[in-house]
Amino acid sequence: MSRILTIGAAQLGPIAPEESRASAVNRMIELLKQAGDRGCNFVVFPELALTTFFPRYYEEDISKMDRYYEREMPGPETRPLFEEASKRGIGFYLGYAELTPDGHRYNTAVLVDETGKVTGKYRKVHLPGHSEYEGQRPWQHLEKRYFEPGDLGFGVWRQHGGIIGMALCNDRRWPETYRVMSLKGAELIVLGYNTPDVNTSAFEPNHLRMFHNHLTMQANAYMNSCFVVGTAKAGVEDGCMLIGGSCIAQPSGEIVSLATTVEDELITSTIDLDLAKMGKETVFNYARHRRIEHYGIIASQTGVELPPELADAAE
Ligand code: CDV
Numbered sequence: 001m002s003r004i005l006t007i008g009a010a011q012l013g014p015i016a017p018e019e020s021r022a023s024a025v026n027r028m029i030e031l032l033k034q035a036g037d038r039g040c041n042f043v044v045f046p047e048l049a050l051t052t053f054f055p056r057y058y059e060e061d062i063s064k065m066d067r068y069y070e071r072e073m074p075g076p077e078t079r080p081l082f083e084e085a086s087k088r089g090i091g092f093y094l095g096y097a098e099l100t101p102d103g104h105r106y107n108t109a110v111l112v113d114e115t116g117k118v119t120g121k122y123r124k125v126h127l128p129g130h131s132e133y134e135g136q137r138p139w140q141h142l143e144k145r146y147f148e149p150g151d152l153g154f155g156v157w158r159q160h161g162g163i164i165g166m167a168l169c170n171d172r173r174w175p176e177t178y179r180v181m182s183l184k185g186a187e188l189i190v191l192g193y194n195t196p197d198v199n200t201s202a203f204e205p206n207h208l209r210m211f212h213n214h215l216t217m218q219a220n221a222y223m224n225s226c227f228v229v230g231t232a233k234a235g236v237e238d239g240c241m242l243i244g245g246s247c248i249a250q251p252s253g254e255i256v257s258l259a260t261t262v263e264d265e266l267i268t269s270t271i272d273l274d275l276a277k278m279g280k281e282t283v284f285n286y287a288r289h290r291r292i293e294h295y296g297i298i299a300s301q302t303g304v305e306l307p308p309e310l311a312d313a314a315e
Helices: 021-037 061-067 079-086 168-174 176-183 205-224 274-283 296-301 310-314
Strands: 004-011 041-045 092-098 105-112 118-123 154-161 162-168 188-193 227-233 235-238 240-242 248-251 256-260 265-272
Touching: 004 021, 021 041, 021 079, 021 265, 041 188, 041 227, 079 092, 092 188, 105 162, 105 188, 118 154, 154 188, 162 168, 162 176, 168 188, 168 205, 168 274, 176 205, 188 205, 205 227, 205 248, 248 265, 256 265
Parallel strands: 004 041, 004 227, 041 092, 162 188, 188 227
Antiparallel strands: 004 265, 092 105, 105 118, 154 162, 227 248, 235 240, 248 256
């Protein structure tokens, strides 16, 4: 199977709170048509791509938010997207809110092959924000209220001639996300995001939001010798500005395609997955160079444990 793929990041502009699933799906179908015209094999949609970013709204009774969750994937309203993609032979990644039959809620993404079959599922591990209303914030970020931490780990799947891994938004800021997947051979890591242009818990100069967005994906593309595709939901959504900057980064860490708007926009790049080999066989040949005897606390400790104070150390 060819290892040369044309991939697309299908950025979405804002989705209003009252916008229907059908409307969001139609917008994605329009982007899929463009992707087909440009010869794409695989397209990456954003995190929570079917609705507004609802964790910005506080609701005492979580079940009152059920309208934002999908009980099946595909379901009646999302099936047209799967049908359009399979008609065009395009695989995709789609982020959505999942409500399981036994009542669990996850921030989820699925991987779909070129026949429209769901081949993989990922549930967001690193949930940012808070679980209770916090009045000092300009917008709430209640992911910890509306979702449980993902229980599936960081999987990878053989698809489209390569090894593909999935992540969601805040996961992209954590090196562990990429390293676990690259230890399973990931050559292409795909993720969607909803990132407000301000830090709602502390002051941070505005421009740093975009800088960190790209820094994390580019640095980890390089350090794990893989392609990274990050797709935004962007623009002013119910008064909250979400950054765009959807991009495709190659294993050198360079961005090879970058969105220029904060609207529905498809960016594409034709990539050769073999480019991921060079780093994996040289500087980042893990079998040869990793020193796991020194990495133990990464997997056994969460918070920081400081060294003894100087005065104590001198005793
Ligand atoms: N949806 C997200 O995970 N957003 C976070 C924000 C809260 C910082 C992000 O990492 O972009």
